[in-house]
Amino acid sequence: xxxxxxxxxxxxxxxxxxxxxxxxxxxxxxxxxxxxxxxxxxxxxxxxxxxxxxxxxxxxxxxxxxxxxxxxxxxxxxxxxxxxxxxxxxxxxxxxxxxxxxxxxxxxxxxxxxxxxxxxxxxxxxxxxxxxxxxxxxxxxxxxxxxxxxxxxxxxxxxxxxxxxxxxxxxxxxxxxxxxxxxxxxxxxxxxxxxxxxxxxxxxxxxxxxxxxxxxxxxxxxxxxxxxxxxxxxxxxxxxxxxxxxxxxxxxxxxxxxxxxxxxxxxxxxxxxxxxxxxxxxxxxxxxxxxxxxxxxxxxxxxxxxxxxxxxxxxxxxxxxxxxxxxxxxxxxxxxxxxxxxxxxxxxxxxxxxxxxxxxxxxxxxxxxxxxxxxxxxxxxxxxxxxxxxxxxxxxxxxxxxxxxxxxxxxxxxxxxxxxxxxxxxxxxxxxxxxxxxxxxxxxxxxxxxxxxxxxxxxxxxxxxxxxxxxxxxxxxxxxxxxxxxxxxxxxxxxxxxxxxxxxxxxxxxxxxxxx
Amino acid sequence: xxxxxxxxxxxxxxxxxxxxxxxxxxxxxxxxxxxxxxxxxxxxxxxxxxxxxxxxxxxxxxxxxxxxxxxxxxxxxxxxxxxxxxxxxxxxxxxxxxxxxxxxxxxxxxxxxxxxxxxxxxxxxxxxxxxxxxxxxxxxxxxxxxxxxxxxxxxxxxxxxxxxxxxxxxxxxxxxxxxxxxxxxxxxxxxxxxxxxxxxxxxxxxxxxxxxxxxxxxxxxxxxxxxxxxxxxxxxxxxxxxxxxxxxxxxxxxxxxxxxxxxxxxxxxxxxxxxxxxxxxxxxxxxxxxxxxxxxxxxxxxxxxxxxxxxxxxxxxxxxxxxxxxxxxxxxxxxxxxxxxxxxxxxxxxxxxxxxxxxxxxxxxxxxxxxxxxxxxxxxxxxxxxxxxxxxxxxxxxxxxx
Numbered sequence: 001x002x003x004x005x006x007x008x009x010x011x012x013x014x015x016x017x018x019x020x021x022x023x024x025x026x027x028x029x030x031x032x033x034x035x036x037x038x039x040x041x042x043x044x045x046x047x048x049x050x051x052x053x054x055x056x057x058x059x060x061x062x063x064x065x066x067x068x069x070x071x072x073x074x075x076x077x078x079x080x081x082x083x084x085x086x087x088x089x090x091x092x093x094x095x096x097x098x099x100x101x102x103x104x105x106x107x108x109x110x111x112x113x114x115x116x117x118x119x120x121x122x123x124x125x126x127x128x129x130x131x132x133x134x135x136x137x138x139x140x141x142x143x144x145x146x147x148x149x150x151x152x153x154x155x156x157x158x159x160x161x162x163x164x165x166x167x168x169x170x171x172x173x174x175x176x177x178x179x180x181x182x183x184x185x186x187x188x189x190x191x192x193x194x195x196x197x198x199x200x201x202x203x204x205x206x207x208x209x210x211x212x213x214x215x216x217x218x219x220x221x222x223x224x225x226x227x228x229x230x231x232x233x234x235x236x237x238x239x240x241x242x243x244x245x246x247x248x249x250x251x252x253x254x255x256x257x258x259x260x261x262x263x264x265x266x267x268x269x270x271x272x273x274x275x276x277x278x279x280x281x282x283x284x285x286x287x288x289x290x291x292x293x294x295x296x297x298x299x300x301x302x303x304x305x306x307x308x309x310x311x312x313x314x315x316x317x318x319x320x321x322x323x324x325x326x327x328x329x330x331x332x333x334x335x336x337x338x339x340x341x342x343x344x345x346x347x348x349x350x351x352x353x354x355x356x357x358x359x360x361x362x363x364x365x366x367x368x369x370x371x372x373x374x375x376x377x378x379x380x381x382x383x384x385x386x387x388x389x390x391x392x393x394x395x396x397x398x399x400x401x402x403x404x405x406x407x408x409x410x411x412x413x414x415x416x417x418x419x420x421x422x423x424x425x426x427x428x429x430x431x432x433x434x435x436x437x438x439x440x441x442x443x444x445x446x447x448x449x450x451x452x453x454x455x456x457x458x459x460x461x462x463x464x465x466x467x468x469x470x471x472x473x474x475x476x477x478x479x480x481x482x483x484x485x486x487x488x489x490x491x492x493x494x495x496x497x498x499x500x501x502x503x504x505x506x507x508x509x510x511x512x513x514x515x516x
Numbered sequence: 517x518x519x520x521x522x523x524x525x526x527x528x529x530x531x532x533x534x535x536x537x538x539x540x541x542x543x544x545x546x547x548x549x550x551x552x553x554x555x556x557x558x559x560x561x562x563x564x565x566x567x568x569x570x571x572x573x574x575x576x577x578x579x580x581x582x583x584x585x586x587x588x589x590x591x592x593x594x595x596x597x598x599x600x601x602x603x604x605x606x607x608x609x610x611x612x613x614x615x616x617x618x619x620x621x622x623x624x625x626x627x628x629x630x631x632x633x634x635x636x637x638x639x640x641x642x643x644x645x646x647x648x649x650x651x652x653x654x655x656x657x658x659x660x661x662x663x664x665x666x667x668x669x670x671x672x673x674x675x676x677x678x679x680x681x682x683x684x685x686x687x688x689x690x691x692x693x694x695x696x697x698x699x700x701x702x703x704x705x706x707x708x709x710x711x712x713x714x715x716x717x718x719x720x721x722x723x724x725x726x727x728x729x730x731x732x733x734x735x736x737x738x739x740x741x742x743x744x745x746x747x748x749x750x751x752x753x754x755x756x757x758x759x760x761x762x763x764x765x766x767x768x769x770x771x772x773x774x775x776x777x778x779x780x781x782x783x784x785x786x787x788x789x790x791x792x793x794x795x796x797x798x799x800x801x802x803x804x805x806x807x808x809x810x811x812x813x814x815x816x817x818x819x820x821x822x823x824x825x826x827x828x829x830x831x832x833x834x835x836x837x838x839x840x841x842x843x844x845x846x847x848x849x850x851x852x853x854x855x856x857x858x859x860x861x862x863x864x865x866x867x868x869x870x871x872x873x874x875x876x877x878x879x880x881x882x883x884x885x886x887x888x889x890x891x892x893x894x895x896x897x898x899x900x901x902x903x904x905x906x907x908x909x910x911x912x913x914x915x916x917x918x
Contacts, residue, residue: 223549491549495556502561506708
């Protein structure tokens with residue numbers, strides 16, 4: 001189910017909110033209801049219509065059991081994944097700390113299950129294509145490439161699940177008190193399909209918090225939640241989707257072999273840069289806002305990332321929950337920055353390569369990750385030698401900010417090509433990114449055929465500087481929602497904005513991060 | 517694994533926790549914020565919906581001011597009007613997709629001796645036939661006979677291939693008789709078409725309501741007559757001029773079909789007969805039988821060239837399976853079923869097609885003859901052809917009616 005749909009806003013959300021708060025008061029009711037609602041939310045993608053949904057539940061019909069498994073297959077995958085981790089962690093918690101072998105074995109089982117799941121659904125095509133290329137290089141014939149439909153949100157919930165088991169193994173978190181607690185944590189619908197990637201330690205205490213024992217919602221939290229939800233919706237529908245519509249002619253022309261002058265190429269890449277931000281941060285704002293409606297405070301995922309003054313700062317502001325996950329479960333175990341400088345650089349590059357691979361099984365994502373790894377490593381070295389400009393002066397600060405933005409935009413040119421050509425596993429799939437980077441700097445491949453030139457629409461030409469100004473000068477959604485003294489006039493403005501957003505529901509454009 | 521990290525780690529930041537949300541008591545919001553938010557969201561939205569329903573800029577709502585002119589609502593209004601004010605209640609109904617819309621009611625009338633209405637609508641399936649029959653019966657129209665032409669994939673369950681069902685929302689009588697939960701899906705689809713552009717369009721209509729519908733023959737590509745019969749004006753004119761390229765038309769249709777199939781992950785899955793559609797078809801047959809209505813069902817042919825370009829062996833198997841299902845459900849209820857997928861089965865000609873799927877009135881006449889056990893070549897009654905009708909169009913057509 002999409003947040004930006006009538007069925008969600010007018011049906012699912014009011015029913016879920018009402019039943020959660022007023023359907024029963026016990027913790028078990030609230031956890032159970034939230035889990036059930038989340039599974040319905042998640043499974044909605046598997047249904048074309050309401051009748052399909054109703055029929056999938058009628059298992060007593062001939063073929064009903066087959067229909068049930070087919071329509072709910074991705075929910076069952078999630079259920080299986082969370083069950084393995086829950087029981088592995090529960091068994092681990094029962095073992096005495098000195099029984100390291102048993103604990104390691106359980107950790108290995110859980111990690112293998114999660115990584116195996118990701119490997120199958122997300123990387124089977126990539127690795128089978130690579131194997132095919134190696135096979136062909138050795139003189140063999142072409143091998144088929146595996147095509148597997150990716151369950152929505154699998155990258156997010158497997159990371160959440162893995163972090164839980166690792167935290168239990170490390171002894172830094174208490175195990176879930178019941179399966180229901182754990183199932184509610186994994187499946188909680190606001191964060192389920194595109195993050196934020198939450199940790200068990202973020203959520204654990206909240207299920208036992210006094211907010212959950214209240215007979216009615218905390219209306220202050222609801223006000224913050226509705227404000228964040230509306231701002232996220234507006235960012236997605238009014239800005240990101242409009243940018244998408246304006247950029248489509250440029251990118252369609254490019255994707256079908258057309259060429260672009262440097263101006264159009266920069267407009268296309270900058271448009272994508274801002275679209276990605278408003279789309280993904282809009283989703284995160286909505287998720288966080290929805291969390292507030294159910295008295296669950298989700299972590300902030302974006303903190304004005306295009307105000308970053310260096311690559312490291314960028315990753316403190318962009319997709320924060322992924323970067324902290326990678327830091328805690330990958331970078332630090334690799335050694336972090338505790339060794340020689342080259343080791344720190346190596347660790348950074350490895351971490352970011354895997355960050356790239358997390359986004360999808362394609363060489364371009366790996367290259368994008370490598371680019372960010374090199375940026376971070378380079379920054380680390382430059383700063384160590386005092387060669388990175390100081391932020392203390394105004395000029396230095398603005399130079400750093402815009403230079404960082406420039407570096408990030410170059411990365412997005414590669415990322416966008418990966419996003420579109422994800423299924424191109426071969427080396428040829430790298431060509432679109434190189435072509436685009438070349439066109440941004442006025443370089444055209446030798447012998448490239450004449451192709452229709454793309455033209456920047458006036459609206460796109462106006463939107464790009466507006467978005468740039470927004471990202472550089474405006475407070476972010478969290479600063480607005482938590483900084484404002486929320487009054488009825490704000491509710492009036494937010495509600496009216498929501499009505500305007502509703503008129504865009506019919507376009508049904510997915511969030512960009514749904515595919516990762 | 518090491519748990520420690522030094523503060524100089526470039527990726528280190530404090531845990532991504534939520535900012536403190538402690539708000540002084542005097543600044544805290546009560547339920548008033550949420551209520552104001554809901555009111556300021558829902559009231560304007562309801563107003564916008566009202567404007568769209570009344571002005572009907574999308575043509576998907578049952579507006580009295582600006583009735584929709586797509587084939588489902590138009591034909592439902594026509595059958596009503598004909599029954600009450602013109603020729604009386606039809607006794608024979610021809611149902612099916614656009615591929616049945618060139619069955620000529622005057623010819624069927626001559627064959628059966630009963631008033632006939634062609635109620636074929638674009639991309640029709642069991643959902644439409646059940647809805648139409650319910651509507652007819654509730655309106656006091658109880659036909660003696662229904663002739664149903666079934667497309668080979670009409671029992672498939674894919675909404676992407678059939679966006680036409682949404683037209684049922686544009687006629688209150690049809691919409692009310694749609695089965696549940698398909699009516700909800702249709703309503704939701706119609707509501708999702710409400711956008712800024714449609715609101716503006718609807719406002720313009722409300723501000724300046726059109727008084728009469730009067731369109732020029734030269735500006736239409738097709739025309740529906742009062743008895744539901746369809747004429748492809750452009751094609752008729754081109755054929756008369758000797759410029760109609762059937763092979764090109766078939767090739768284009770084949771490309772379009774493959775493009776549509778590309779939109780779905782598993783094309784065969786969506787073409788395969790869906791249980792729900794079979795169930796709806798059975799409900800339709802049961803409703804007819806319980807009202808003493810005879811039903812004759814035919815599976816429609818495709819052009820052999822189109823079949824060779826488009827249908828894979830797996831698709832052909834699906835067509836065969838669908839035909840077997842139709843034969844079974846009809847036989848169970850004592851209704852006649854004929855499979856006309858082969859042109860030889862009814863003496864059809866490959867030249868008597870407009871494209872890969874749509875036959876000319878001549879082929880359809882032969883098909884109807886066969887369905888009534890008459891030789892294909894026999895002409896029961898001479899009726900005017902499309903070109904003659906266009907030269908002297910009848911009083912009631914889509915040119916001049918809502």
